[in-house]
Amino acid sequence: MGRMFAFEAKRMGYTVVVLDPTPDCPASQVSDSQIVGSLFDGEAIRKLAQATDVLTFEFEHLDADILCSLGEQGYKIRPSGRTLKLIQDKFVQKLLFKESGLPVPEFVKARDLSEAKVALRHLGYPLMLKSCTGGYDGKGNAYVECEADLEKAWANLYNGKNEIMAEEFIPFEREISVVAARGADGSVCLFPIAENTHSDNILKMTKAPADISEQVRLKAQAIAGKVLDIFGDVGVFCVEMFLTREGNIFINEVAPRTHNSGHFTIEGCVTSQFEQHLRAITGMPLGSARQLKPAVMVNILGQSLIPNSFKIKGIEKMLKEEEVYFHFYGKRFIDSNKKIGHITALADSIEIAEKKALDALFSIDITE
Numbered sequence: 001m002g003r004m005f006a007f008e009a010k011r012m013g014y015t016v017v018v019l020d021p022t023p024d025c026p027a028s029q030v031s032d033s034q035i036v037g038s039l040f041d042g043e044a045i046r047k048l049a050q051a052t053d054v055l056t057f058e059f060e061h062l063d064a065d066i067l068c069s070l071g072e073q074g075y076k077i078r079p080s081g082r083t084l085k086l087i088q089d090k091f092v093q094k095l096l097f098k099e100s101g102l103p104v105p106e107f108v109k110a111r112d113l114s115e116a117k118v119a120l121r122h123l124g125y126p127l128m129l130k131s132c133t134g135g136y137d138g139k140g141n142a143y144v145e146c147e148a149d150l151e152k153a154w155a156n157l158y159n160g161k162n163e164i165m166a167e168e169f170i171p172f173e174r175e176i177s178v179v180a181a182r183g184a185d186g187s188v189c190l191f192p193i194a195e196n197t198h199s200d201n202i203l204k205m206t207k208a209p210a211d212i213s214e215q216v217r218l219k220a221q222a223i224a225g226k227v228l229d230i231f232g233d234v235g236v237f238c239v240e241m242f243l244t245r246e247g248n249i250f251i252n253e254v255a256p257r258t259h260n261s262g263h264f265t266i267e268g269c270v271t272s273q274f275e276q277h278l279r280a281i282t283g284m285p286l287g288s289a290r291q292l293k294p295a296v297m298v299n300i301l302g303q304s305l306i307p308n309s310f311k312i313k314g315i316e317k318m319l320k321e322e323e324v325y326f327h328f329y330g331k332r333f334i335d336s337n338k339k340i341g342h343i344t345a346l347a348d349s350i351e352i353a354e355k356k357a358l359d360a361l362f363s364i365d366i367t368e
Contacts, residue, residue, distance in 0.1 A: 001058045001258050001274075002027030003329055004266070008274040014282075019048045026330035042066040049075040054281050056235065058257050060088055061136065078184075078281040079233040079256045086231070087256050091132045091165045094251075100230050102223060103250050105168040105242075113154050119166035120150060129153050132163040141201065143169070170250050172242035176210050178224035179262035181236045181276045184283040188228055189276065191269060191289040193220055194261050196240075202337055205357070206261045206297040207350050208268060212243065219249055227254055236277040238262060260299070260339070267325050267344050268295035293323070293346040296353040298361045300341040302334035306368050310334055314364040323347065324360050334366060 003026040006016045016031040021038050028034035035051070037044030039062035046066070049055045054076045055067075067081025087093050097104050106123055109132075110116040120127060129150075131140035142153035158164055175198065179191040195210035196203055212220075224239045231237070238259030240252040262273035271279075271287030279286055310333075318324055323346040331340050345356035 001260070003030055004263075004327070005056075005058060005258060005274045005277065006031045008272065009278055012275070012278060014278070017048060017051045019044055024332075029330050039063065046070065049077070054078055056257075056277070056281050057084070060084065060255065060257070061134065064088055079231070079235045079237075083231045083233045083256050087254055089132050089163075090130055090135070090253070091163065093254065094165075094167075096230065097227070097251055100226065102226060102230075103248070105170050105250050107165050107167040110164045110166045113151065113158075116150060116154055116164065116166055117147070120144065120147060123166060123168045126169045128167045128169055129157055130165050130167060131157050132165055134162065139201075170242040170244065172250075173245045174210070174212070174243040175252070176212065176220060176241050176243050176249075177206075177259065177261040178220055178239045178241070179236060179259055179265065179273050180224045180228055180239065181273075181280050181286055181289075182228045182232075182234055183280045183286045184234050185285075187286055188225060189286040189289050190221055190224055191262060191265055191273065191276075192291045193217055194264065196261050200337065202301065202339075203260050203299055204301075205299075205354075206264055207354065208264045208295050208297075209291060209350075211350070213247070216243060216247055216249070219247075223249060223251065227251070231256070235280050236262070236273050260342075261297075263327070263342050264295040264297040264344055265289070266327075267323075267346060268292060293348065294350045294353050295344055295346050296350065296357040297342055297344045298357045299339050300328075300343065300361065300364070300366075302336055302338045302340055303366065304334075304336050306334040306366070308333065309368070311367050312364055313367065317363045318343070318360040321345075321356055321360065324356055326360070340366075 006027045007030045009016045018027045018031045019035045049070050064081045064085040067077050071077045094104050108119045126145045129142040144153050175196045181189045192209040194206045194208040197205040227239050236258050238255040242250045258273045266272040270290045325344045328341040343360045345353045347353035
């Protein structure tokens with residue numbers, strides 16, 4: 001995502017400096033310069049802040065404490081280190097929403113295996129065990145179907161240092177998300193609600209607009225707006241939600257950044273999520289989030305490890321189709337279930353857009 005944000009920033013005439021531990025990382029390929037360093041290297045982050053007028057991030061797993069310190073020293077960090085710190089801990093995040101009256105699954109902290117067993121009896125089967133920090137793309141989560149699964153799930157998640165929470169499993173009918181922006185002047189803009197399909201906790205497909213009722217749409221938008229109010233921060237946020245068959249909505253997680261489920265906005269909306277984030281953090285007016293056409297986005301995932309150079313075959317067939325767009329992220333290697341790009345298709349209906357997107361996805365082959 002850093003590559004797409006940097007590309008948008010260069011289009012609008014900004015100078016872009018990137019911090020990433022990998023030399024010649026995807027974002028650096030379309031940026032002015034790169035600082036090679038860990039996202040937990042305080043000096044590297046300070047160097048980045050000194051080299052820029054505003055500092056932002058596209059990944060939650062970095063040193064939020066140094067961002068808080070830099071913010072106190074007058075550096076412009078958007079969203080703030082404080083917001084990132086609140087969101088990095090899933091338990092703290094959920095507690096904040098619960099205390100604010102927003103709908104979340106029931107959850108409790110489990111400090112050891114015995115407390116996890118108590119939580120299991122309290123919350124019932126099945127449930128989710130989650131590492132409070134560090135989880136990403138399903139890593140750090142475990143689905144517990146019965147007490148016999150609990151010890152194995154605990155052993156897989158607990159490393160002696162991290163905290164664990166147990167969360168009620170929501171038997172959802174759909175997963176939906178709202179990408180929302182809050183400007184420096186407090187203005188708010190919500191993108192169309194998207195419906196997401198995951199497999200092995202990895203996003204496979206996003207459809208927008210979601211096939212939901214007007215009542216559900218208004219409820220989801222209200223929840224997203226309240227989330228932005230709670231943080232009172234600047235930038236793009238994604239609010240992931242579960243929708244049950246009965247029409248109830250529960251917040252799953254919030255990301256303080258542009259999001260995979262918002263990639264459809266690049267071609268599908270007047271303003272993309274990346275331009276919107278850039279507008280917000282630089283103090284510009286927010287753009288229109290009006291959707292131009294129904295859109296379907298599918299991720300391109302690696303099928304196996306290809307450590308060196310690779311070829312993508314079949315792009316010619318894909319690009320013969322009108323309103324089918326191919327995005328490659330510039331990664332130097334491929335691994336199983338790792339995102340290397342995405343395809344977005346537009347059409348007059350979601351059904352046609354989905355067929356176009358899947359036909360395009362199945363037309364390509366990635367080989368050594």
